[in-house]
Amino acid sequence: MDSAPLHLLANMQPSGVHQAAWRTPGANRRSFVDLDYYLELARLAERGGLDALFFADFAALQPESGRQPRWTMDPTLLLSAIAATTEHIGLVASISTTLAEPYHVARVVATLDHLSRGRAGWNVVTSFDPRSAHNFGLDQLPEKEARYRRAGEFVEVVDALWSSWEEGALALDAEAGTYLDLDRVKAVDHVGEFFRVAGPLQVPTPPQGRPVVFQAGASGPGRDLAARTADGVFAAQLAPESARRYRDDLRARASELGRAPEEIRFFPGVVVVAGETRAEALAKRAALDDLVGSADARLINLAHFLDLDPRSLRLDASLPPEAWESSSHGAEGFRHSVLSFFEDAGRTVGDFLREGSLGHRTLLGDPRSIADDFEEWHVTGAADGFVLMFDAQPAGLRDFVDLVVPELRRRGLVRTGYAEETLAQRLRLPRAGASAARETVGAGVAR
Ligand SMILES: Cc1cc2nc3c(=O)[nH]c(=O)nc-3n(C[C@H](O)[C@H](O)[C@H](O)COP(=O)(O)O)c2cc1C
Numbered sequence: 001m002d003s004a005p006l007h008l009l010a011n012m013q014p015s016g017v018h019q020a021a022w023r024t025p026g027a028n029r030r031s032f033v034d035l036d037y038y039l040e041l042a043r044l045a046e047r048g049g050l051d052a053l054f055f056a057d058f059a060a061l062q063p064e065s066g067r068q069p070r071w072t073m074d075p076t077l078l079l080s081a082i083a084a085t086t087e088h089i090g091l092v093a094s095i096s097t098t099l100a101e102p103y104h105v106a107r108v109v110a111t112l113d114h115l116s117r118g119r120a121g122w123n124v125v126t127s128f129d130p131r132s133a134h135n136f137g138l139d140q141l142p143e144k145e146a147r148y149r150r151a152g153e154f155v156e157v158v159d160a161l162w163s164s165w166e167e168g169a170l171a172l173d174a175e176a177g178t179y180l181d182l183d184r185v186k187a188v189d190h191v192g193e194f195f196r197v198a199g200p201l202q203v204p205t206p207p208q209g210r211p212v213v214f215q216a217g218a219s220g221p222g223r224d225l226a227a228r229t230a231d232g233v234f235a236a237q238l239a240p241e242s243a244r245r246y247r248d249d250l251r252a253r254a255s256e257l258g259r260a261p262e263e264i265r266f267f268p269g270v271v272v273v274a275g276e277t278r279a280e281a282l283a284k285r286a287a288l289d290d291l292v293g294s295a296d297a298r299l300i301n302l303a304h305f306l307d308l309d310p311r312s313l314r315l316d317a318s319l320p321p322e323a324w325e326s327s328s329h330g331a332e333g334f335r336h337s338v339l340s341f342f343e344d345a346g347r348t349v350g351d352f353l354r355e356g357s358l359g360h361r362t363l364l365g366d367p368r369s370i371a372d373d374f375e376e377w378h379v380t381g382a383a384d385g386f387v388l389m390f391d392a393q394p395a396g397l398r399d400f401v402d403l404v405v406p407e408l409r410r411r412g413l414v415r416t417g418y419a420e421e422t423l424a425q426r427l428r429l430p431r432a433g434a435s436a437a438r439e440t441v442g443a444g445v446a447r
Pocket residue numbers: 055056057058059094096124125126127128216217218219220221222223234235236269329330331332333334
């Protein structure tokens with residue numbers, strides 16, 4: 001089967017989500033700056049029939065970076081190198097609408113879409129880390145509401161730029177000497193609250209028409225932006241019931257705007273630790289836990305995402321009361337998911353560090369139990385697929401591809417090959433798609 005109902009994306013961590021990943025014996029300690037590491041992950045993902053590679057990005061050195069490599073390299077540049085050596089896998093980069101400019105983003109993502117022949121995606125993030133503001137000439141990030149207003153206008157401008165070349169614009173008429181029919185290339189002339197952009201784009205219409213757009217904001221304005229503009233939503237969710245409510249809500253918001261609800265694909269994140277048996281999976285996690293000393297980067301990370309002082313967290317207690325006070329600035333998705341874990345009385349910070357990763361759940365077990373879980377989330381409408389994370393890479397992704405993918409394929413849940421050309425087609429998104437793009441680029445373009 002070439003296409004299958006469950007979509008899987010691999011979250012490309014610089015070494016793995018576990019803080020000890022880079023410290024394991026034999027690990028490539030420089031994996032985070034080593035192209036070969038990323039290429040190995042990409043090849044594994046293609047072998048496993050995954051839909052896309054997904055790069056998160058936070059444009060600042062992270063507080064836990066003293067203990068573990070966090071987001072370092074530029075996702076779009078990395079993905080263009082990966083595009084050159086892969087054939088099928090989708091390539092999704094996070095780029096901030098608060099820190100970047102729409103013309104630049106329209107151009108780099110369109111370029112990536114051409115280089116990869118229709119496999120590019122853009123994760124629209126609004127940034128919530130104050131450190132990133134200081135790297136871009138801002139004293140602080142704008143309030144969330146303003147960030148989302150800017151994001152809405154940003155995506156509108158990018159969409160206009162991507163559509164600024166009409167069909168047939170690239171004439172490539174060697175006899176007449178007409179390379180581009182300038183009458184068919186239209187200015188954008190956008191003047192809005194945040195941006196003034198003349199256009200047109202200097203890059204032909206991307207092969208997908210519109211590269212695939214992802215979003216991860218979970219607040220009201222975040223969901224509205226997703227309902228209006230996103231093809232896929234990446235979410236932090238610990239339980240199927242709340243994931244279902246979130247997915248239903250997004251689909252309802254999209255319907256109100258005249259979109260078909262199934263146009264939005266919903267992807268909760270999940271950390272997968274797979275073994276031949278549950279005992280083997282537990283042993284893999286324990287081996288990593290054993291490498292962690294007393295200074296725990298996960299604790300610092302948790303405090304950072306909840307905007308708390310790490311010293312206020314105790315491993316044998318629940319969260320301190322201030323954690324429950326509303327935060328309008330941070331990431332609602334992560335915050336809700338983390339707090340939902342502590343709604344069960346008696347659960348401690350130590351329990352969370354063992355079971356949850358940044359608000360994403362950890363699924364630890366043998367291939368059948370992992371496939372059962374994916375199938376249950378899928379058939380009960382809690383997920384259209386998952387963004388996969390692993391304690392340590394490449395080992396975790398290799399285990400997933402070798403152990404879990406065969407079981408998912410047996411159940412007809414995951415593809416065995418790639419029939420469709422573009423990422424949008426693979427995700428079964430409504431698009432003019434590749435045929436329109438071929439027209440725009442013109443048959444005469446040398447490949
Ligand atoms: C699963 C998930 C992944 C995210 N990935 C990124 C990222 O890579 N870079 C970033 O700057 N923000 C990221 N965010 C943050 C969101 O883009 C958004 O800025 C933040 O959640 C605040 O908006 P909200 O309150 O609407 O959720 C992510 C959020 C979630 C829940």
